[in-house]
Amino acid sequence: MATFYLTTPIYYVNDRPHLGHAYTTIVADAMTRYRRLAGDEVRMLTGTDEHGEKIAQAAAKAGMTPQAMADQNSAAFRETWRALGIQYDDYIRTTEDRHKTVVRAMLQKLWDTGEIYLGTYGGHYCFGCERFYTEKEIVDGKCPDHLRPLEWIEEQNYFFKMSKYQAWLVDYIEHHPDFIRPERYRNEVLGFLRDPLQDLSISRPKTRVEWGIELPFDDKYVTYVWFDALLNYVSALGGPGDERFEKFWPHVQHVTGKDILKPHAIYWPCMLKAAELPLYQHLNVHGYWTLGGHKISKSIGNLVEALALKEKYSNDAFRYFVLREMSFGLDADFSEEGLVGRLNADLANDLGNLVSRATTLIVNCAGGTVPPPHESAAVFAALRGVPSLAQVFEKTRTDVARAMDAFAFHRALAAIWEFVGAVNRYVDSTQPWALAKEPERRAQLDTVLYSLAESLRLLGVALAPFLPDSALKIRQALGQTGDPKLSDATWGGLKAGTPVQKLSGLFPRIDDKKTAPAAAATTKPVGEDPPRITVADFGTIELRVAEVLAAEPVPKSKKLLKLTVDLGTEQRTVVAGIAEHYAPADLDGKKVVIVANLEPAKLMGVESNGMVLAGSADGTLAVLTVDRDLPPGAKVR
Numbered sequence: 001m002a003t004f005y006l007t008t009p010i011y012y013v014n015d016r017p018h019l020g021h022a023y024t025t026i027v028a029d030a031m032t033r034y035r036r037l038a039g040d041e042v043r044m045l046t047g048t049d050e051h052g053e054k055i056a057q058a059a060a061k062a063g064m065t066p067q068a069m070a071d072q073n074s075a076a077f078r079e080t081w082r083a084l085g086i087q088y089d090d091y092i093r094t095t096e097d098r099h100k101t102v103v104r105a106m107l108q109k110l111w112d113t114g115e116i117y118l119g120t121y122g123g124h125y126c127f128g129c130e131r132f133y134t135e136k137e138i139v140d141g142k143c144p145d146h147l148r149p150l151e152w153i154e155e156q157n158y159f160f161k162m163s164k165y166q167a168w169l170v171d172y173i174e175h176h177p178d179f180i181r182p183e184r185y186r187n188e189v190l191g192f193l194r195d196p197l198q199d200l201s202i203s204r205p206k207t208r209v210e211w212g213i214e215l216p217f218d219d220k221y222v223t224y225v226w227f228d229a230l231l232n233y234v235s236a237l238g239g240p241g242d243e244r245f246e247k248f249w250p251h252v253q254h255v256t257g258k259d260i261l262k263p264h265a266i267y268w269p270c271m272l273k274a275a276e277l278p279l280y281q282h283l284n285v286h287g288y289w290t291l292g293g294h295k296i297s298k299s300i301g302n303l304v305e306a307l308a309l310k311e312k313y314s315n316d317a318f319r320y321f322v323l324r325e326m327s328f329g330l331d332a333d334f335s336e337e338g339l340v341g342r343l344n345a346d347l348a349n350d351l352g353n354l355v356s357r358a359t360t361l362i363v364n365c366a367g368g369t370v371p372p373p374h375e376s377a378a379v380f381a382a383l384r385g386v387p388s389l390a391q392v393f394e395k396t397r398t399d400v401a402r403a404m405d406a407f408a409f410h411r412a413l414a415a416i417w418e419f420v421g422a423v424n425r426y427v428d429s430t431q432p433w434a435l436a437k438e439p440e441r442r443a444q445l446d447t448v449l450y451s452l453a454e455s456l457r458l459l460g461v462a463l464a465p466f467l468p469d470s471a472l473k474i475r476q477a478l479g480q481t482g483d484p485k486l487s488d489a490t491w492g493g494l495k496a497g498t499p500v501q502k503l504s505g506l507f508p509r510i511d512d513k514k515t516a517p518a519a520a521a522t523t524k525p526v527g528e529d530p531p532r533i534t535v536a537d538f539g540t541i542e543l544r545v546a547e548v549l550a551a552e553p554v555p556k557s558k559k560l561l562k563l564t565v566d567l568g569t570e571q572r573t574v575v576a577g578i579a580e581h582y583a584p585a586d587l588d589g590k591k592v593v594i595v596a597n598l599e600p601a602k603l604m605g606v607e608s609n610g611m612v613l614a615g616s617a618d619g620t621l622a623v624l625t626v627d628r629d630l631p632p633g634a635k636v637r
């Protein structure tokens with residue numbers, strides 16, 4: 001049995017929860033549910049970050065004490081996680097004594113070992129961010145985040161000797177390629193580290209900031225909020241020496257948004273190294289949710305009423321949308337139309353209809369109990385020309401495991417939906433309603449119905465980390481009780497005679513006429529036949545198979561997607577006008593066909609080196625893919 005410890009960042013209590021917080025926490029919840037399903041011993045931590053000047057300011061404005069404000073907003077986060085069905089194991093608050101004790105012990109240790117010194121610091125300070133900015137980071141004399149002028153501040157402070165760990169950290173990241181992932185963030189961190197790393201000011205004079213943890217070796221100062229906050233991952237386990245720490249810390253992974261990459265990827269490893277504690281296994285970094293192309297940020301406002309959509313469309317639909325729509329690591333856009341589109345297509349049509357059809361057939365044609373499979377399901381499937389569902393599920397299981405190892409939630413769900421698609425096609429091909437009319441084909445009918453029931457049972461297990469409520473309903477309809485286990489998800493485990501109940505309306509279809517824009521494109525009539533070309537003419541066009549490594553929206557464009565593709569020998573950027581027809585996450589991992597020798601062109605400021613082939617008719621657009629596996633770069637003719 002493996003051990004797994006996963007943390008979200010602790011959320012800052014100067015504001016209320018928003019979609020960005022919800023996504024991070026849902027991701028952590030889905031991952032820990034998956035690992036628990038797989039039989040691991042799992043611990044998930046979340047909580048709130050409660051010190052610092054911004055809290056003191058916000059509290060003063062609201063006419064409350066900082067502690068009262070922290071209590072109120074920490075409770076709001078906890079309430080949100082309850083409403084979203086998040087199963088965390090521990091919730092830490094940085095104003096708790098258990099946290100303060102560990103922070104003070106750590107500071108004392110670093111002071112005693114000469115890792116901290118008193119110095120003078122002068123710099124451009126943003127009161128919004130509570131941090132100094134380097135010359136390089138300042139945009140027109142303003143904070144790049146708040147777009148407000150910075151103030152020059154000079155003061156005596158304590159510093160952590162972070163600069164001495166620069167060479168070590170670069171070396172560590174280079175030798176541990178998945179320490180920070182996805183790779184784009186690893187590269188970003190290595191980019192930061194090409195500039196000299198400064199020592200980190202870890203104190204604030206009480207004359208300026210009072211709301212914090214007092215330094216154990218100088219009571220005129222409180223601890224800088226990041227140095228305090230990062231230590232929550234350790235303090236929640238009781239700190240070094242505690243049984244929980246010894247057990248879980250060696251297996252820790254963090255999930256975080258890209259806005260707080262630097263503290264997690266640079267300060268934190270250096271702090272751990274200086275304290276002689278093991279580093280985390282992986283830092284898993286996700287991108288931003290945008291709303292109509294704009295970043296959703298607590299500091300700038302523009303919060304989405306995401307939780308209202310959860311009430312409107314169900315918790316599972318909301319979870320599914322955010323996990324499926326965002327390629328983990330890249331930005332994605334949030335919209336009600338997008339959510340309704342996924343809900344209708346993937347959840348209502350593909351999954352909901354399948355569950356309803358299959359359970360109805362079993363109740364109507366087999367008296368509501370699972371019939372025994374009379375002939376080998378695989379042999380039967382082969383006769384009917386459909387793939388064996390047992391084999392398709394085995395592949396799905398492997399693909400999901402691989403995707404979850406890489407924190408690729410969108411790929412895990414795509415893999416499960418491949419199975420859903422295969423089962424739907426199986427129903428269409430085997431036509432159980434027709435078999436039911438021919439008594440001499442009872443054995444075949446039983447085999448088909450058994451396969452459908454078994455497929456639903458497996459879905460009830462595989463979907464549990466992602467759609468916990470619906471997966472439970474599916475398992476219950478199939479007479480399954482107790483906690484699901486991934487080890488039970490093997491074909492043939494379902495016993496004949498198990499009672500089955502009809503389950504319809506798992507995800508009711510939403511009338512999307514009001515939310516979805518009508519498809520505008522129509523096929524233009526062809527006026528003239530295009531001229532004939534020779535084989536030699538055609539030979540001048542270089543067509544190749546390209547694997548999509550990443551797809552992301554082009555800012556300010558409704559139509560364009562920027563694709564990073566692998567051509568076997570090289571990677572390229574190709575801009576494609578398909579954003580109205582494909583969500584970025586749908587293209588991830590797809591093998592498409594591109595014109596590889598097209599002149600480069602700039603589209604909305606992005607240079608495109610090639611063209612993706614797609615067909616369209618009556619407002620539907622489909623990207624060309626290859627129907628057998630070919631390596632990236634394979635020639636097409």
Ligand SMILES: [Zn+2]
Pocket residue numbers: 126127128129130143144145146147
């Ligand atoms: Zn700022």
